[in-house]
Amino acid sequence: MNDDTPTTNENEAPLEAKYGLPREVKFCTRCVISNQRPNSTAEFRHTKDSKKETIHFDAEGVCDACRFVEEKAAIDWDARKAELVELCNRYRRTDGRYDCIVPGSGGKDSFYASHVLRYEFGMNPLTVTWAPHIYTEWGWRNFERWIHSGFDNYLMTPNGRAHRILTRAAVENLLHPFQPFIIGQKSIAAKMSVLFDIPLVFYGENEAEYGNPLKDNKTALRADKFHTAENSLDGISLGGVSGRELVGAYGLSEADLQPYMPAQPEALQRVGTAVHYLGYYLKWHPQGCYYYARDHGGFEPSPERTPGTYSKYNSIDDRIDDFHYYTTFIKFGIGRATYDAAQEVRSGDIERDEAVALVKRYDGEFPTRFADEIFAYLSLPPEEFPEASRHFSEPIMTRETFDALVDTFRSPHLWRQTENGWQLRHTVFDGD
């Protein structure tokens, strides 16, 4: 069977695959990720009609992220560390100014990155944070612990009104509640680099550790596409709506959109901004970062497993995050447990059969714990948002309107409606 001609049980016409996803669903034979996983990409141009590039599987049915694990094992990490020392020596400042920027939330990964750079490599990092939509209590406490472990921090909190409008648009048009955060988080460090004239920026692990193309992992440098683009209202989309339309018809001003604008290429060139992945130089192990942050800063995991998964230690600071992974489950058939378990299999922390059991038990669970708060956040009452609310047939978000919206994002090649509700056609635990 080739990718273009899947058959259905009824031998009818091929089922539609939304978002440019591969029609035939496959699961990696080593981890549990499916070939439906979209690559991380620049969000500035994401619209309803965007086609996804997805994770590559080779002839043996192994995903690129698992192949990278093999490459990782062969890397001479001492040599890489020496490269990092050399890089730090080149950028280190001794006049009291910051010499590198580490963006992050104060989660385990940014804690680790900034802490080793400061205390092991003798750098003077400025940490910068793009605020979550709504902090969890434990996320906020971890953020404060991070700062108290010895870092200056700039916390950028976007205007809540604009952020709500953009988040609602992103849900309505793209079923992507996390998009406004991703946009801000991916460009803030580059923009702060320009603002403070600090050329060296460190992100944590490369997107390719999770399945972006393998070749992306050959370099320490992050591609510009993630944080810079044409800086004009016509050049970008937010929440699937063009900047021009947002300003014209959603009651937003150009000033409201400034925080979401990508860094200007000329400015980056002037400062000489270089965005590096620390994961290129230091072997990244998410569980190891958890231990490190716990031991050096008292980092606390969440007080319960995150809905849709078993884990308590990663991506726990934004209350909307539960919905982010719920929506990836709807759009791609990949929920939070799949992402978590795939990562832990690759890291050697769990085995594939455990991963399969975890996916079976938790993937796609509806995140009730913050649902009321998130629905209120996503609601745009006409009296408060007279212009923006007009673009939504149901400005007030409820469980019913959310469920109805969600159903329009289910791709026929992934989902079937049964008398017991919607069911995935292919799962890693049914052996397809």
Place this chain on the structure above:
Amino acid sequence: MAYPRIIARLDIKAPNLIKGVHLEGLRKLGDPRPFVERYYAEAVDEIVYIDSVASLYERNTITDLVEATARHVFVPMTVGGGVRSVEDARQLLRAGADKVAVNTAALKNPELIDGISRGFGSQCMVLSIQAKRNGNDWEAYMDFGREHSGRSVIDWAREGAGRGAGEILLTSVDRDGTEQGFDLELIRAVTDAVGIPVIASGGFGKPDDAVQALRDGGASACAIAKALHYNKVSIRQVKDRLRDAGIATRTPVPA
């Protein structure tokens, strides 16, 4: 009066010994058997095995290890994790366990405590409680510290004792894996509430912590995991410290 006991606690995810922090980020430490042999040689008083993922995955994976251990480790062995029925308990006891520890299934079905206690005797029925601080109270957790039960630890301990639990294995989720010392207030609160022995677990970092749990907390036993697994302390050091503090222990430490 029974002697206070020092217990080696081994969380298992077959085939490995594992250890987490706050019952999370479970790290594989390898084959549990050499660890147990070391603790036995050091005159540990008891062994506790907890199948850390049995509830999570709804499967039991520990029976082989229990059988292997029973053949040459002759101190009491408590086994828990994934015990969902009287029959599950029977199988573990048959495999060589001396006691079974029950957490998740008991919270979901408290009558399981009565059943195991009636079937095999209360000395067999260890109520395992994973306690996480919540304001001035503690909540009992299920599924290896991942799931709320909504039950207050103190009420639950009382109910468990009333239903025939012979002992409580009291694990502080907040202290587990941190080596920052036991949650003494928690231990005190539970030992004050029930008349049955309480095993303090979660947070041991140095021999003096054992003194505090036994003397100040009123615990009958101390469970140690990480500090033993990572070879930061020996049973002898703990027992020496207890002796210096005037607390006698039963098992002599080999010369």
